[in-house]
Amino acid sequence: MEKFTITTTNDQYDVLIDYGLRHQLDTLCRSILEGRKKALIISDTKVYPLYGEEVKKSLARLLPVAHVTVPNGERAKSLEVYRDLLTTCIEEELDRNSIIIALGGGVIGDIAGFTAATYMRGIPFIQVPTTLLAQDSSVGGKTGINHPLGKNLIGAFHQPSAVVYDIDMLQTLSDKEWLSGFAEMMKHAYIQDPNYLAWLKEHVNTLDDIKKPSIRSSIRRSMKIKATIVEKDEKEAGIRAFLNFGHTLGHALEKVSGYGELTHGEAVACGMLFAMRLSNTLQLSTWDIEEEKAWFQAIGYPVDIVFQYEPEALIEAMRLDKKRTSKGLTFVLLKKAGEPMIQTVKETIVRQLLQRKEASS
Amino acid sequence: MEKFTITTTNDQYDVLIDYGLRHQLDTLCRSILEGRKKALIISDTKVYPLYGEEVKKSLARLLPVAHVTVPNGERAKSLEVYRDLLTTCIEEELDRNSIIIALGGGVIGDIAGFTAATYMRGIPFIQVPTTLLAQDSSVGGKTGINHPLGKNLIGAFHQPSAVVYDIDMLQTLSDKEWLSGFAEMMKHAYIQDPNYLAWLKEHVNTLDDIKKPSIRSSIRRSMKIKATIVEKDEKEAGIRAFLNFGHTLGHALEKVSGYGELTHGEAVACGMLFAMRLSNTLQLSTWDIEEEKAWFQAIGYPVDIVFQYEPEALIEAMRLDKKRTSKGLTFVLLKKAGEPMIQTVKETIVRQLLQRKEASS
Incomplete structure (x- = not known):
């Protein structure tokens, strides 16, 4: 497994890269996940049917897990989808001791990250990128959504607690x-x-x-x-x-x-x-x-x-x-x-x- | 004038307290304001008619100033008003080198602060509190809006660049x-x-x-x-x-x-x-x-x-x-x-x- 650590002003997090990591989230991220109330997987309607249950299964060995899916593609980065995700966080009773798992490409990382950045003024999240593009966007803590007048005009810097990149999942890319x-x-x-x-x-x-x-x-x-x-x-x-x-x-x-x-x-x-x-x-x-x-x-x-x-x-x-x-x-x-x-x-x-x-x- | 400095992890900002400070924002905040593209005053329909033009006049000696008002009271802390404020930021062509001025009570500090925290992933803002309640809320960097299911469930920590508290303005409080x-x-x-x-x-x-x-x-x-x-x-x-x-x-x-x-x-x-x-x-x-x-x-x-x-x-x-x-x-x-x-x-x-x-x- 490839592994390196990113150090930012207030935080430090690991980037892990290898085949099959989606099955080992519990062991790879034990120190981050253990003792938390709940994990919410945010994914999309294309990715979740492919990998969602595998990810859920590996997390569920450590803590309660819920999931929610948004439409696939850029249109998910809207204020409406953002509002619905916040509603899900509340209905699933996420607290500040809960964690969000962003399972998908750059769009999911952006909107799940922005939800994590702003729900209760910020809760942690883990990036589980599923696309080649997300090798770029999953690192660095940029999160955001689109305004009808422009892309990524709404957002926050919010560093993930880890980036777990299972390159197995690239095989289903178009x-x-x-x-x-x-x-x-x-x-x-x-x-x-x-x-x-x-x-x-x-x-x-x-x-x-x-x-x-x-x-x-x-x-x-x-x-x-x-x-x-x-x-x-x-x-x-x-x-x-x-x-x-x-x-x-x-x-x-x-x-x-x-x-x-x-x-x-x-x-x-x-x-x-x-x-x-x-x-x-x-x-x-x-x-x-x-x-x-x-x-x-x-x-x-x-x-x-x-x-x-x-x-x-x-x-x-x-x-x-x-x-x-x-x-x-x-x-x-x-x-x-x-x-x-x-x-x-x-x-x-x-x-x-x-x-x-x-x-x- | 009373003055003290607040030091946070990444920032430091002054709190200024005295009578009549709304007329002196240009001199009091010169180092923060000078060279910026534009200031946007966010206020409400009750406060702006009382003090808005005075604040604008003092800022305008240093940089272009626009303003926008939201309904008075807690109802302004909605996702709809937030979206409209972001639209105003875009239409007024604020960039990352612009600044938001929160002129009002705690509600204005919260929503203007959250707008500043998330517009283009964060631009600076100055708190100009007008109520006694805002002596509390203007300090500390908590910003946020309400979700239909609960108060302040959406928000961010975003420290102001300054808090300028003109206690003259308290005289119009109920x-x-x-x-x-x-x-x-x-x-x-x-x-x-x-x-x-x-x-x-x-x-x-x-x-x-x-x-x-x-x-x-x-x-x-x-x-x-x-x-x-x-x-x-x-x-x-x-x-x-x-x-x-x-x-x-x-x-x-x-x-x-x-x-x-x-x-x-x-x-x-x-x-x-x-x-x-x-x-x-x-x-x-x-x-x-x-x-x-x-x-x-x-x-x-x-x-x-x-x-x-x-x-x-x-x-x-x-x-x-x-x-x-x-x-x-x-x-x-x-x-x-x-x-x-x-x-x-x-x-x-x-x-x-x-x-x-x-x-x-």
């Missing part, structure tokens, strides 16, 4: 979900580790490559990069913002295309390529865009989809980004692999680049 | 509001400081006594007691729970009577007297209940109102309290002034005492 998660792994390599990036470029050139057992060893590498960054900057006052590489345009693409059309990772992949083009345009870098784009396309990312949307609509959406300032749109740019930087870019420059498909090819 | 706030001051004396309690018993024996200028000097004493406790126990893992003296039954009374019928302080006053009776019953103390009750009644608290409600309804409401455990109802009891203790009490004992009016008189 192709789109593999792609979505791998984009964040690419991101970790781009912003932090040129050697890791070179390894990925050598070993992953098709969708099937992502699914190979060998790639799972790099999950730890990615999670460790994420962990190192959030340890240094728990509340995104500084370097944590580098993790938003690809996300300024990525979030806008998700919004303008209608949530669910593009996966988060697909949108972030488009955003990363765009950020590299922008870095070149601003003469900060000399990326071979042709080459980078070819890699993204070979794996299966829809890198040209950005040109299907109105530039103005994308810019309008980017203006609502949490990372915006009043002087333009804020991007994470990349001088080279491992050298990210934050820069506010004038809208006119962004607009030009969104219009010129030819410039990217 | 009698009920004076009474409500003074109960928490009595509470501070009961749980922490026998000398302060003796002083209050000597100097405050009618409603009018509360309104005298001399009592305002004790506001600092109360706020300091609260501050000392929350400094030691920011997230209510231990001694902070003593501040719940009178609150187990108090919250239940507020709920069963229908929020708004009894003020928070009236309910807490009834709860404190009940907790002292319970302490006697459990042979932990030898309070002269007759004498204590006479003091409460002379000031104007409706101490017998507890017997107008069904004991079962009150017990049912207490079961939902955040402080409950599985073994009974949790009370803060009082061996003597300054010696509080937490104890779980069997429901049968509580039930008996709720039924026996004669025992209290």
Whole structure:
């Protein structure tokens, strides 16, 4: 089993990665669970039928367990679902000595984490991620839901008590979900580790490559990069913002295309390529865009989809980004692999680049 | 001007107390406000017309200011009002470099604080309390809203960047509001400081006594007691729970009577007297209940109102309290002034005492 510890300002928690961990939650998390009144598994209608009862069984050896499911997908991150989850917490008589288990992908981690962050002013929770994307989102304590006017605008920083990543559960992912998660792994390599990036470029050139057992060893590498960054900057006052590489345009693409059309990772992949083009345009870098784009396309990312949307609509959406300032749109740019930087870019420059498909090819 | 600093795990903030401070927010909070994008004043329909424009004027000397009002009273602490406040934050284009100003009583502090705690995963806020009750609630970082099934069940710990208490604004309080706030001051004396309690018993024996200028000097004493406790126990893992003296039954009374019928302080006053009776019953103390009750009644608290409600309804409401455990109802009891203790009490004992009016008189 891979194991490492994340230390934040007030807390410390373990990340465990291996096959079959869902059957051993009682032994793996005994010190966290023992003596608690109750555990509530929050999952979704897709994941719970696959793994819910196994997780429940392993927890039930230690404490009473209830479960609740929400609709699968981004639409679950609504104020209405949040309210219903709080109602469940009350009806199941959870107290401050109870614990929430987030069983699912990033959406479940976000909404179950936000419920844990705000029920009775905060109760503990454990992340049990089931997707490749959640290798990224399960670490770092960001929780949240969407407002009708923008994604993740409501939320809190609330660190999990543990992250238990059973990579067995990845086997039921769809192709789109593999792609979505791998984009964040690419991101970790781009912003932090040129050697890791070179390894990925050598070993992953098709969708099937992502699914190979060998790639799972790099999950730890990615999670460790994420962990190192959030340890240094728990509340995104500084370097944590580098993790938003690809996300300024990525979030806008998700919004303008209608949530669910593009996966988060697909949108972030488009955003990363765009950020590299922008870095070149601003003469900060000399990326071979042709080459980078070819890699993204070979794996299966829809890198040209950005040109299907109105530039103005994308810019309008980017203006609502949490990372915006009043002087333009804020991007994470990349001088080279491992050298990210934050820069506010004038809208006119962004607009030009969104219009010129030819410039990217 | 009275001033003291509160130090919490990650933060430090000043509490300022004096007449007329609402006109000087720019100079008093310059280091907090300067360079920020925008301030949003969150107030209610009763307070804003009285003091809102004055507060706005003083802030506007430093940064752009917007304002929004919510309905006056406990009903504002709903998920619906919370959602509307988030919408306002987005529409006013607040970013993480913006700040919320909570102008009002405890309800405004709670909901504006929770909005600040969760908008974009947390932005800063300043407490500008306008009631006597808010001398208590503005310190300590508890924020929250109500769920239809229970009070304050949704919330977060989020420390303000400053508490600016302009005691000029107390002059527009109603009698009920004076009474409500003074109960928490009595509470501070009961749980922490026998000398302060003796002083209050000597100097405050009618409603009018509360309104005298001399009592305002004790506001600092109360706020300091609260501050000392929350400094030691920011997230209510231990001694902070003593501040719940009178609150187990108090919250239940507020709920069963229908929020708004009894003020928070009236309910807490009834709860404190009940907790002292319970302490006697459990042979932990030898309070002269007759004498204590006479003091409460002379000031104007409706101490017998507890017997107008069904004991079962009150017990049912207490079961939902955040402080409950599985073994009974949790009370803060009082061996003597300054010696509080937490104890779980069997429901049968509580039930008996709720039924026996004669025992209290």
